[in-house]
């Protein structure tokens with residue numbers, strides 16, 4: 001045999017084994033199906049002028065259907081399949097997990113070489129009953145640690161965690177277990193307070209479940225919003241704010257004396273000399289048992305010089321009076 005004959009022989013062997021031709025009669029890529037659902041194995045063939053001599057499908061090497069002049073059908077598939085004789089496409093219904101595996105179609109056209117195609121089907125159970133489990137302890141910033149586990153039934157391919165709508169990023173305090181099942185936060189920080197979502201999915205279904213994590217913290221970032229100077233007779237509003245969970249309770253002091261005000265807002269109805277000085281807001285958190293305070297020094301603004309002088313005099317008199 002010379003080289004040309006060898007080559008021709010090799011090609012014939014390959015053609016008969018279906019390697020040279022026919023690999024493309026099923027689209028590339030896997031197929032996904034849901035338990036109890038339906039999948040369509042569509043070939044890429046258009047109906048020929050003369051019907052195929054034979055169409056056969058097998059699963060993991062076992063015959064499902066061989067259709068020639070008669071049909072030989074596997075009893076386990078009998079009431080679950082429909083064969084489109086014109087294109088060779090097969091519909092499979094009532095899917096079960098065990099239908100996952102490799103499917104092969106072999107077609108013999110009327111006058112032509114045998115065509116073959118292979119594809120893999122993966123059947124997934126729908127995801128259901130998703131929940132986030134977490135210990136029901138009261139969490140205090142920097143003192144407590146916690147964990148949240150994302151549980152669900154079904155065929156779970158991926159779990160993704162979000163916090164307040166953003167992907168959750170592991171950091172010095174946050175870590176994830178393998179397959180993202182559990183988020184560990186040790187110790188908790190004020191920035192960990194918020195809404196967590198776990199999205200459990202597989203190629204045929206996905207469920208998202210949410211949990212609000214309460215981290216008690218603060219008061220942090222206490223500040224007083226208000227003018228540092230105002231004209232006599234003016235109404236002055238001082239607003240104290242603090243980042244705190246639960247919300248902070250407030251108390252106010254004026255020049256070192258307690259006031260009756262226990263609201264976040266302190267209102268001076270008419271500013272006069274006696275109400276100039278240091279306003280101290282103290283925020284306290286009943287759960288973390290912490291407090292913090294800040295001072296605003298309220299001065300007179302000098303719009304009208306005479307008022308200003310008289311206020312200064314009054315202040316001086318008040319001070320000397322006190323001394």
Ligand SMILES: *[C@@H]1O[C@H](CO)[C@@H](O)[C@H](O)[C@H]1NC(C)=O
Pocket residue numbers: 135145146147182
């Ligand atoms: C989650 O936290 C609780 C309470 O701190 C602890 O008892 C439990 O073992 C933790 N779970 C895991 C998986 O670490």
Ligand SMILES: *[C@@H]1O[C@H](CO)[C@@H](O)[C@H](O)[C@H]1NC(C)=O
Pocket residue numbers: 157158159160161168179180
């Ligand atoms: C775990 O989460 C990361 C993103 O945080 C994601 O890239 C990865 O695919 C997830 N792994 C699984 C098994 O869900």
Ligand SMILES: *[C@@H]1O[C@H](CO)[C@@H](O)[C@H](O)[C@H]1NC(C)=O
Pocket residue numbers: 190220221243
């Ligand atoms: C406090 O203020 C800083 C700076 O503006 C900010 O980064 C931080 O998140 C604030 N803390 C809280 C608990 O709001």
Ligand SMILES: *[C@@H]1O[C@H](CO)[C@@H](O)[C@H](O)[C@H]1NC(C)=O
Pocket residue numbers: 247248249286
């Ligand atoms: C703090 O405020 C809450 C409501 O905001 C109130 O129920 C509680 O009694 C207050 N505690 C103190 C010590 O004032």
Ligand SMILES: *[C@@H]1O[C@H](CO)[C@@H](O)[C@H](O)[C@H]1NC(C)=O
Pocket residue numbers: 254255257
């Ligand atoms: C503060 O308290 C002292 C003593 O109780 C009192 O003499 C003084 O007038 C008070 N000052 C103000 C500004 O209320």
Ligand SMILES: *[C@@H]1O[C@H](CO)[C@@H](O)[C@H](O)[C@H]1NC(C)=O
Pocket residue numbers: 249260262
């Ligand atoms: C604030 O003080 C008033 C009395 O001055 C009291 O009735 C009220 O319960 C207090 N509120 C809080 C939140 O402590």
Ligand SMILES: *[C@@H]1O[C@H](CO)[C@@H](O)[C@H](O)[C@H]1NC(C)=O
Pocket residue numbers: 255276277278297
């Ligand atoms: C207000 O506080 C400042 C600085 O802490 C101090 O110098 C000033 O004397 C105080 N004023 C009054 C009226 O207590």
Ligand SMILES: *[C@@H]1O[C@H](CO)[C@@H](O)[C@H](O)[C@H]1NC(C)=O
Pocket residue numbers: 219220221222290291292293
């Ligand atoms: C009070 O606030 C100041 C300034 O934000 C901060 O440096 C300090 O650590 C706070 N103290 C407490 C007890 O939270």
